[in-house]
Amino acid sequence: AECPFGLDIRDFIGKLQQGRFNVAYKNYQNTVGFPGIVSTLCPEPCKQVCALKDSGGSISLRMLEKASMDFARNTEPDQFNMPAKEKTIAIIGGGISGLACALRLSTKKYRLSLFEKTDHTGGHLCNLSGSEEFMADIEKQFRYEKYQLHLNTEIHNLDDLKYDAVYIATGSGGEDFGLTHPANNSFATDREGVFMGGSVTGADTINAIAHGLNVSAAIETYLKTGSMSHCHPGKGTKLTYDAIHIIP
Numbered sequence: 001a002e003c004p005f006g007l008d009i010r011d012f013i014g015k016l017q018q019g020r021f022n023v024a025y026k027n028y029q030n031t032v033g034f035p036g037i038v039s040t041l042c043p044e045p046c047k048q049v050c051a052l053k054d055s056g057g058s059i060s061l062r063m064l065e066k067a068s069m070d071f072a073r074n075t076e077p078d079q080f081n082m083p084a085k086e087k088t089i090a091i092i093g094g095g096i097s098g099l100a101c102a103l104r105l106s107t108k109k110y111r112l113s114l115f116e117k118t119d120h121t122g123g124h125l126c127n128l129s130g131s132e133e134f135m136a137d138i139e140k141q142f143r144y145e146k147y148q149l150h151l152n153t154e155i156h157n158l159d160d161l162k163y164d165a166v167y168i169a170t171g172s173g174g175e176d177f178g179l180t181h182p183a184n185n186s187f188a189t190d191r192e193g194v195f196m197g198g199s200v201t202g203a204d205t206i207n208a209i210a211h212g213l214n215v216s217a218a219i220e221t222y223l224k225t226g227s228m229s230h231c232h233p234g235k236g237t238k239l240t241y242d243a244i245h246i247i248p
Contacts, residue, residue, distance in 0.1 A: 002045045004210035007031045009046065009061060017066060025072035028065055029141075033100050033213050035075075036137030037226050039065040040130060071169035079144040082109045087223045090115065090163040092155050095123025096205060098169035099138060100212025104149050105219065113163070119156035123171050124205075125174025158194065165193045165219045167211060172199040187215040188228035194217075195219060195228075 005010065007028065013026035024034070032038040039062055050058035069075060087110055092097045094116030102114050120126065125134045156175055158166065168189070170174065179189040179196060187195040196219055197203070197211030221230040 004045070004051045004158065004207050005032045005213070006063075009059075011132075012068075013059070013064065013148040016068060021068055022074055025068040025075060026078075027233070028068055029075070029077065031210070033103050033209060034134075035069060035139055036136050036140075037096070037125070037134050038206065038209065039069065039196040040133070041128075056248065074176075077141050077143055080107055080109070084109045084111065087111065087165070087220060088163045090161045090166045091169060092150070092166065093123070093169035093171055093200075094118075094121035094151075094176060095169060095171045095198065096125055097171075097203070097212040098167065099213055100141075100209045101167050101169065101197075101219075102212075103141055104147065104213050106142070106147050107144035108220070109215075113150060114147055115150045115153045115155050115210055117152070120153050121149070121151075121157075121225070124199075147189075148166040152231065153199070158191070163193075165222055166195065167212075167219065168194065168200065169198040170200045174200045176200055176223035187218045188230075192228070193222065195222075 012024055012027060015021075015027065026156070028037045029035045036203070042062060042065075044060065044062055046061055047053070047058035051055055052058055065238075071223065085108070089105060089110050089112050091102055091112065093116045094114055098114060098116075101120060102112055106112055114121075122135055122138065125131055128134070155175075168179070170176070176196065179191055179194065181189075181196060181201050189196050195215050197215050198208040199205075218228070218230040222228050
């Protein structure tokens with residue numbers, strides 16, 4: 001429940017225990033989008049709420065995630081043979097949140113245009129240790145996907161964009177075009193068809209990736225129904241584990 005991506009941890013661990021590394025990895029890959037990046041940078045918020053925290057130590061999901069990557073025989077992304085959709089989507093910002101949104105929607109064959117004001121994608125990841133591995137992971141996950149990339153292109157006015165939906169992911173301190181930031185688990189802004197998420201709303205790297213993946217569902221809902229009220233799942237669980245006695 002604490003996982004920003006909503007990874008079903010019990011199911012994931014169960015597959016690893018059975019030695020089903022390919023299935024475990026595919027589940028992890030489909031959930032987090034960029035497994036190489038997430039398994040390296042995730043601060044493991046699940047450790048703070050792990051039921052084993054005071055009974056021998058929390059489970060390290062990061063190590064289990066890396067094990068699924070190391071032992072899976074096939075780590076290639078899925079290749080989807082689907083017809084192209086007519087709806088057009090603009091993504092402003094080529095950082096990790098914009099790329100995550102582009103990845104999720106490109107697999108569903110929407111017509112995407114990604115606008116990045118610099119001469120490269122990746123945002124702040126390019127300044128971190130291990131940036132080459134991070135960029136290799138991004139390239140790998142997009143291996144079978146297509147979208148229009150516009151580098152050295154800064155958007156100053158949303159009126160210039162003639163698209164069915166827009167995702168603003170301009171990064172920390174980036175342009176918000178004077179729109180109200182998302183609230184109440186919604187990525188919607190106060191402008192019709194425009195959504196916002198990632199570091200521009202204060203999210204850290206891992207949550208920015210999760211925003212990009214989750215906003216795709218909100219955008220799809222809007223394109224299909226015209227409603228911008230779609231909310232991404234909040235944290236929390238119906239499981240009451242205070243009453244569970246764990247024997248070390």
